[in-house]
Amino acid sequence: MTARDQLSTPLIRLSEYRAPAWRVERIELEFDLGIDATEVFSRLHLRRDPMQDAPLRLDGERLELLSVTLDGEALDAARYRQSNESLEVDGARDGSVLETRVRLAPAANTALEGLYLSGSRDAGFLLTQCEAEGFRHITFFPDRPDVLASYTVTLRADKARFPVLLAGGNPDGAGELGDGRHWARFVDPHPKPSYLFALVAGRLEKIERGYVTADGRSVRLVMWSEANVIDRCHYAMDALERSMRWDEKTYGRQYDLDVFHVVATHDFNMGAMENKGLNIFNAKYLLADPDSTTDDEYRAVEAVVAHEYFHNWSGNRVTCRDWFQLSLKEGLTVFREQQFSADMNSRALKRIEDVALLRRAQFPEDAGPLAHPVRPAQYSEINNFYTATVYEKGAELVRMIAGRLGQEGFRRGMDWYFARHDGQAATIEDFLTALGEANDTDLSPYLAWYVQAGTPRLRANGRYDAARREYVLTLAQHTPPTPGQAEKQPLPIPVKLALFARDGRMLPLHVDGHPHSGDDELVVVVDQAEQRIVFREVDAEPVPSLLRGFSAPVMLEGLDTAADLALLLRHDPDGFNRWQAGQQLAVCAYEALRDQRQAEAVDAWCDALAGLFGEEAVDAALLAELMTPPGEVELAEREQAADPDRIHAARQALQRRLAERIGIDALMARYDILAGTTSGELDAESQARRRLKRRVLDLLALLDASRAQVLAARQYETSPGMTDRLAALSVLVRTDAPQAAPALAHFRTRYADNPLALDKWFSVQTQRAGEPALTTVQALERDPAFTLRNPNRVNALFGAWARNNPSGFHRADGAGYRLLAERLAELDALNPQIAARLATVLNGWRRLEPGRRARAKEAVEALAARDGLSRNLSEIVQSMLHD
Numbered sequence: 071m072t073a074r075d076q077l078s079t080p081l082i083r084l085s086e087y088r089a090p091a092w093r094v095e096r097i098e099l100e101f102d103l104g105i106d107a108t109e110v111f112s113r114l115h116l117r118r119d120p121m122q123d124a125p126l127r128l129d130g131e132r133l134e135l136l137s138v139t140l141d142g143e144a145l146d147a148a149r150y151r152q153s154n155e156s157l158e159v160d161g162a163r164d165g166s167v168l169e170t171r172v173r174l175a176p177a178a179n180t181a182l183e184g185l186y187l188s189g190s191r192d193a194g195f196l197l198t199q200c201e202a203e204g205f206r207h208i209t210f211f212p213d214r215p216d217v218l219a220s221y222t223v224t225l226r227a228d229k230a231r232f233p234v235l236l237a238g239g240n241p242d243g244a245g246e247l248g249d250g251r252h253w254a255r256f257v258d259p260h261p262k263p264s265y266l267f268a269l270v271a272g273r274l275e276k277i278e279r280g281y282v283t284a285d286g287r288s289v290r291l292v293m294w295s296e297a298n299v300i301d302r303c304h305y306a307m308d309a310l311e312r313s314m315r316w317d318e319k320t321y322g323r324q325y326d327l328d329v330f331h332v333v334a335t336h337d338f339n340m341g342a343m344e345n346k347g348l349n350i351f352n353a354k355y356l357l358a359d360p361d362s363t364t365d366d367e368y369r370a371v372e373a374v375v376a377h378e379y380f381h382n383w384s385g386n387r388v389t390c391r392d393w394f395q396l397s398l399k400e401g402l403t404v405f406r407e408q409q410f411s412a413d414m415n416s417r418a419l420k421r422i423e424d425v426a427l428l429r430r431a432q433f434p435e436d437a438g439p440l441a442h443p444v445r446p447a448q449y450s451e452i453n454n455f456y457t458a459t460v461y462e463k464g465a466e467l468v469r470m471i472a473g474r475l476g477q478e479g480f481r482r483g484m485d486w487y488f489a490r491h492d493g494q495a496a497t498i499e500d501f502l503t504a505l506g507e508a509n510d511t512d513l514s515p516y517l518a519w520y521v522q523a524g525t526p527r528l529r530a531n532g533r534y535d536a537a538r539r540e541y542v543l544t545l546a547q548h549t550p551p552t553p554g555q556a557e558k559q560p561l562p563i564p565v566k567l568a569l570f571a572r573d574g575r576m577l578p579l580h581v582d583g584h585p586h587s588g589d590d591e592l593v594v595v596v597d598q599a600e601q602r603i604v605f606r607e608v609d610a611e612p613v614p615s616l617l618r619g620f621s622a623p624v625m626l627e628g629l630d631t632a633a634d635l636a637l638l639l640r641h642d643p644d645g646f647n648r649w650q651a652g653q654q655l656a657v658c659a660y661e662a663l664r665d666q667r668q669a670e671a672v673d674a675w676c677d678a679l680a681g682l683f684g685e686e687a688v689d690a691a692l693l694a695e696l697m698t699p700p701g702e703v704e705l706a707e708r709e710q711a712a713d714p715d716r717i718h719a720a721r722q723a724l725q726r727r728l729a730e731r732i733g734i735d736a737l738m739a740r741y742d743i744l745a746g747t748t749s750g751e752l753d754a755e756s757q758a759r760r761r762l763k764r765r766v767l768d769l770l771a772l773l774d775a776s777r778a779q780v781l782a783a784r785q786y787e788t789s790p791g792m793t794d795r796l797a798a799l800s801v802l803v804r805t806d807a808p809q810a811a812p813a814l815a816h817f818r819t820r821y822a823d824n825p826l827a828l829d830k831w832f833s834v835q836t837q838r839a840g841e842p843a844l845t846t847v848q849a850l851e852r853d854p855a856f857t858l859r860n861p862n863r864v865n866a867l868f869g870a871w872a873r874n875n876p877s878g879f880h881r882a883d884g885a886g887y888r889l890l891a892e893r894l895a896e897l898d899a900l901n902p903q904i905a906a907r908l909a910t911v912l913n914g915w916r917r918l919e920p921g922r923r924a925r926a927k928e929a930v931e932a933l934a935a936r937d938g939l940s941r942n943l944s945e946i947v948q949s950m951l952h953d
């Protein structure tokens with residue numbers, strides 16, 4: 071199979087959804103596995119919808135068809151029609167049995183969709199990836215999520231080359247075939263959609279653990295990887311066990327098969343995949359050891375393991391009716407994973423990370439040409455809709471609903487949702503209805519959040535009336551137009567708020583008619599274009615704190631006087647709200663520096679942080695986050711003619727001001743203390759110290775680069791773990807230190823056999839600011855370890871450069887855009903999903919300053935004009951050019 075996709079590209083519309091005319095009750099699959107050729111025999115037990123008379127039409131792309139048999143009779147070519155995308159068979163009826171045999175070429179599959187080879191021909195293994203529409207690359211089938219079938223899967227292969235044979239479901243026999251081949255069978259008792267099918271075959275090692283569910287089922291948990299990394303699966307195994315216990319305790323959800331397999335691969339298009347009973351993971355999110363894994367990566371492993379496990383209920387037991395409903399499983403599962411991670415780690419930090427991600431990844435999506443609702447109304451290529459909007463904004467919507475129902479109410483609603491839709495393919499309406507019914511509440515107003523794209527702006531205004539002892543807060547909402555949606559409706563926006571006195575105390579809130587009047591924190595739902603809230607018995611002008619906990623995914627405007635924000639940054643008892651006030655204040659300060667204005671905000675931000683820096687009691691990890699201004703991508707979002715060089719310079723200047731305000735002696739002293747006590751341990755305290763140490767070293771580098779370089783070089787050499795080592799390397803690279811080259815050479819040699827560590831070696835070098843980044847990227851492309859065939863490597867080089875280093879990528883001469891466009895075209899011929907996702911880095915081209923805007927547009931247009939682009943990439947580039 072070649073990746074180049076010449077298929078027609080019709081738009082699929084939600085409004086045109088029809089229930090399937092043909093269903094498959096049961097499927098028996100037999101695989102004769104080989105690297106160059108695999109034969110797939112399938113037997114479908116068909117059911118026909120008596121209300122529809124459509125002919126039997128099965129999805130199947132680029133399959134070499136060997137035979138077709140209907141109800142025992144071999145069909146000649148006149149009885150069926152095969153196109154590029156389907157097979158139509160005459161004469162089928164309700165209860166018919168259709169058998170097909172096809173041949174696949176796994177080793178030639180570079181798109182990593184369907185059945186493919188991971189690793190080398192000699193040592194690699196075979197695996198599948200089906201979501202969203204990969205099953206049609208394996209066999210003919212109604213490849214849509216509302217066709218739920220029971221699977222019996224038999225695998226046959228050469229025993230020496232493929233000693234391990236796995237498929238989803240429970241094992242149901244295995245044996246020898248006599249000719250050096252062997253077989254294994256798996257039966258999945260839970261009907262499932264085809265996107266959850268999976269198999270794995272090859273030489274793999276395992277670690278194993280027994281688990282007994284709360285209702286007493288004994289389960290084998292087995293993690294598989296290539297032999298040389300099997301020792302790095304233990305952390306993920308622990309995380310899996312924690313996830314399973316947590317889902318039992320928090321949602322009453324238990325595992326439902328006798329075995330749960332998890333397999334690691336280095337060749338994967340995304341993070342991981344929740345195939346029923348056989349999760350497959352990008353090694354990046356499964357393997358971990360102190361020597362090569364950073365603290366952030368450890369947390370990511372825990373989160374992704376949990377996410378995929380949680381899908382067993384939110385996704386697998388209750389799946390999606392159609393792909394428009396993707397957020398039904400993804401938004402919900404991200405939310406569940408966020409709750410889990412918050413319970414396992416620091417709640418405030420988790421929320422900070424989630425909101426930072428939303429602002430960095432989802433807000434730009436909502437503000438650009440690729441903006442789409444959490445439930446899109448149409449698509450050409452569904453793989454392009456696994457987006458931050460569907461995932462992260464989707465999770466925020468679930469969070470709002472959960473907040474609306476309260477902890478008990480949400481649990482009651484979820485219990486009812488799972489009970490009512492178990493074994494079904496459901497919709498977002500089903501979700502809202504079930505949660506609402508269980509709570510005698512009408513949640514239908516929240517549907518508007520799912521169908522309307524764009525980030526609402528919430529403008530706040532406050533007026534204090536001393537004579538009446540009243541504080542009047544006006545909240546007005548407005549959502550800017552997005553492509554195809556000019557008119558926007560007001561949405562129900564829950565605003566969690568508090569009022570502070572000037573001395574930093576929280577005030578009791580007296581609001582007429584509010585059920586919680588008198589508390590010091592209230593939620594007000596703004597569902598009109600404009601609303602007024604009157605607080606009574608307020609003795610002096612208060613400082614409002616709005617959108618606490620980030621109670622809705624909106625942009626807050628107004629009420630941002632420096633003194634007020636500084637007060638919240640110093641005094642808010644909630645770490646997240648403190649961070650949020652600090653971010654707002656940092657933006658004001660940054661804008662002042664950028665525009666070369668003198669502003670109170672710069673001093674206010676620096677003073678407040680210098681104060682916190684001196685306080686022992688502040689948590690080190692939170693302090694590190696408080697001292698980090700919004701990133702360059704987020705700052706660029708606020709501009710209509712962004713100049714990434716100018717943004718970089720102003721952000722650096724702001725951080726330098728902070729470093730100066732704290733002072734080199736205080737920074738040095740703190741660094742020494744942190745360096746003296748940091749161990750390689752993974753506990754929260756040690757992680758927090760490393761986080762702060764990294765921040766302090768960065769600030770030191772802004773004050774005295776050569777001194778910081780000496781510290782970084784020593785830190786690089788002496789670090790017990792990857793977090794400190796990589797932080798040190800990053801400082802050396804970004805400050806163009808003389809010590810950078812030897813450290814990089816050392817790293818390259820040390821981790822020559824560890825692809826995940828080597829990815830970091832690529833990424834860290836892409837982070838040089840400004841023009842030199844391009845030359846570095848070009849040199850790295852020539853490194854023998856670079857390949858366009860491995861998604862992690864592509865993301866480590868091009869993704870890190872284009873996404874995380876705006877000043878390095880957006881060169882004024884447009885050379886960055888041209889290089890990227892060139893590589894996108896090459897990549898598209900190999901792996902359209904990865905090419906399309908990488909192309910979205912150009913999403914914001916319209917909001918660049920005019921020179922860069924013109925260069926970026928030329929590059930996108932040149933790319934769009936190429937022949938034979940995949941459906942994936944052409945949908946992205948066409949949308950980006952569309953006015």
Ligand code: B3K
Pocket residue numbers: 201202340341342343344377378381400453456
């Ligand atoms: N459901 C998969 C993502 C599949 C992406 C297909 N292009 C992983 C996850 O969200 O858990």
Ligand code: ZN
Pocket residue numbers: 377381399400403
């Ligand atoms: Zn998911």
